[in-house]
Amino acid sequence: MDTKVFEEYESEVRSYCRHFPTVFTKAKGAYFYDEDGNEYIDFFCGAGAVNYGHNNPEIKKKLIEYLENDGVMHALDMYTVPKREFIQTFEEKVLKPRGLNYKIQFPGPTGTNANEAALKLARKVKKRRNVFAFMGAFHGMTLGSLALTTDKSSRGGAGVPLENVTFIPAPYMFPELDTIAYMQKLLDDDHSGIEKPAAVFLETIQAEGGIRVFEIEWLQKVRKFCDDNDILMVVDDVQVGCCRSGTFFSFERANIQPDIVTMSKSIGGYGLPLAITLFKPELDVWTPGEHNGTFRGNQLAFVAAKGGIEYMLANNIESEVRRKGEIVKEFITKEILPLDERLELRGMGLIWGIEFEKISAGLADKVIEKCFENGLIIEGAGRKNSVVKLMPPLVVEDETLIKGMEIIKKSVTEELAKL
Ligand SMILES: Cc1ncc(COP(=O)(O)O)c(C=O)c1O
Structure with a gap:
């Protein structure tokens, strides 16, 4: 992975790339691929710019x-x-x-x-x-x-x-x-x-x-x-x-x-x-x-x-978003919130946030880094960036949605164990 040219010539103002230090080559649906052949699930979705999926074939x-x-x-x-x-x-x-x-x-x-x-x-x-x-x-x-x-x-x-x-x-x-x-x-x-x-x-x-x-x-x-x-x-x-x-x-x-x-x-x-x-x-x-x-x-x-x-x-995207939103809510409520009683969940549709502030604001950043290591692109939001923000493409398959949330669960578990 060669990121030298960015570090040498691109302005210090660059931001998202610091959380995802690799060089991407392809993207399809809810997936990104990098130069080293790694696959990532995308729960960031261009900050909401690719709701209908990367390279949507019909468009x-x-x-x-x-x-x-x-x-x-x-x-x-x-x-x-x-x-x-x-x-x-x-x-x-x-x-x-x-x-x-x-x-x-x-x-x-x-x-x-x-x-x-x-x-x-x-x-x-x-x-x-x-x-x-x-x-x-x-x-x-x-x-x-x-x-x-x-x-x-x-x-x-x-x-x-x-x-x-x-x-x-x-x-x-x-x-x-x-x-x-x-x-x-x-x-x-x-x-x-x-x-x-x-x-x-x-x-x-x-x-x-x-x-x-x-x-x-x-x-x-x-x-x-x-x-x-x-x-x-x-x-x-x-x-x-x-x-x-x-x-x-x-x-x-x-x-x-x-x-x-x-x-x-x-x-x-x-x-x-x-x-x-x-x-x-x-x-x-x-x-x-x-x-x-x-x-x-x-x-x-x-x-x-x-x-x-x-x-x-x-493709009935509006009702599909509502249906998938329930999957997210149920999974996080049952599988992630019980990991620590201080965690909170907020959101609707396909925008959700897991709040880490009551444990420590910095933990959200660590979870984001860990998610990337585990194959998930996800960003933070909120005061002191204390929220992990789930924002998959709206066309994400149910299976990929669950796979992405399994990665969050694994990453939160790994980071909580270090406290
Ligand atoms: C609610 C809202 N308004 C405005 C903007 C600014 O959009 P842009 O980055 O395309 O200028 C954003 C970007 O994240 C946003 O979330």
């Missing part, structure tokens, strides 16, 4: 056909067939059946780009600069989104003050605190010192924050709070959208309609870069080119994105 066929026909590869935001077909498919197969009426914007192709667009739009519509976000949130690394992101190390890289955001304690932090009443007080109290926000930004399941699932009733109350106070509700579905939670949009379980929704990662179908910002039509106050960019709407990603939606529907 691949469409991509190859498009390439062989010399389809347009770059067109700025000009009209192309792949863009038309993606918009039509998204409108007819995703939005309409859910009773959702959104306009679609293609910002730059990453999650943070989608949030930057949402942020600018909300501020422009409401003519207010402040925004509410929740402690534990992760919304991206560019300056606007970074101001909404909470972890110290990410914020530390900004180099300038990150402003115009008020962080509200997430409901799990102080269960006795009514966060909705708290937000209302911030608005009503003329001595609160807090400016009325243009929007409330949230993930319905804080992923990087440690797999914190927000309750349905609380999400509904946030919706009502926004309605009552003329504030926009923005849901960041970058990581837990595209069926990860068991429904296409993560907010469906609360039966609410956010004003703005952001998506990236698996919306690109095949691990290709694509992001979208969805908003209610009356919010479309952009002037032409006001939020511009060269790589807005990757043509190949449009082909894959349409393919991803078709694949998702043909």
